[in-house]
Amino acid sequence: MNLPSFLWLWKIAAWSMGLTIVCYLTLGLSGTFLFKIRKDKTPPKKWLRPFHRSIGILMVTLILLLLSIGLIGTIGHYGSLGHSWHLVAGLVIVCLALISAWSSTNIHPTKPWARLLHVRVNIALFFSLLLVGLTGWSVVQKYLGGAEKLL
Ligand code: HEM
Numbered sequence: 001m002n003l004p005s006f007l008w009l010w011k012i013a014a015w016s017m018g019l020t021i022v023c024y025l026t027l028g029l030s031g032t033f034l035f036k037i038r039k040d041k042t043p044p045k046k047w048l049r050p051f052h053r054s055i056g057i058l059m060v061t062l063i064l065l066l067l068s069i070g071l072i073g074t075i076g077h078y079g080s081l082g083h084s085w086h087l088v089a090g091l092v093i094v095c096l097a098l099i100s101a102w103s104s105t106n107i108h109p110t111k112p113w114a115r116l117l118h119v120r121v122n123i124a125l126f127f128s129l130l131l132v133g134l135t136g137w138s139v140v141q142k143y144l145g146g147a148e149k150l151l
């Protein structure tokens with residue numbers, strides 16, 4: 001696979017990652033509002049819960065999209081996987097995102113563990129976003145370095 005046709009895939013990855021981070025911040029904010037409403041026992045805003053859930057589904061979808069771009073791009077280029085720590089970071093973030101979504105479907109007054117798990121996994125998600133972003137960025141530099149040498 002030649003380099004210019006390969007780079008556009010990583011541009012999509014970078015944009016999807018930007019959108020994923022926006023989703024995460026929006027979820028953090030709307031989640032904090034959900035928490036406050038529960039604590040203050042104020043009547044819940046009707047739209048807030050479906051909004052939080054929809055953005056959550058969008059974020060999980062984007063992360064799965066990034067996973068498939070990563071796998072397809074890497075196999076297309078090398079014919080194999082496992083060329084950097086980015087693979088581990090990528091698999092960790094996919095697991096955390098799925099656990100977060102699964103735990104959220106269990107949130108209920110009779111299941112206090114689900115809410116706790118949801119919040120803790122989402123804190124871990126912050127660090128794994130950082131890790132996958134940094135390791136992804138460093139492998140992109142590898143390709144950009146190659147492109148400069150070609151010119
Ligand atoms: C993976 C996608 C996500 C889905 C599907 C999702 C869904 C949910 C659902 C259904 C609730 C329960 C709302 C309720 O009935 O009280 C909830 C609560 C909450 N979520 Fe999420 N969420 C997601 C991601 C996130 C993320 C990334 C964060 C933080 C950055 C977050 C923070 C919170 C917080 C703080 C609460 C309130 C917990 C409480 O009341 O103590 N969520 N979420």
Ligand code: HEM
Pocket residue numbers: 010013014017063066067069070071073074080081082083084086087089090091093094132133136137139140
């Ligand atoms: C949730 C976010 C992401 C996930 C789940 C993910 C997942 C993956 C996976 C599983 C691979 C295969 C790695 C291997 O087998 O060595 C990969 C490769 C790659 N990803 Fe990501 N990725 C994410 C974000 C990013 C970001 C933000 C960038 C940078 C813009 C990026 C750039 C790359 C590049 C350049 C490769 C090729 C690997 C190499 O040359 O060693 N990824 N990704």
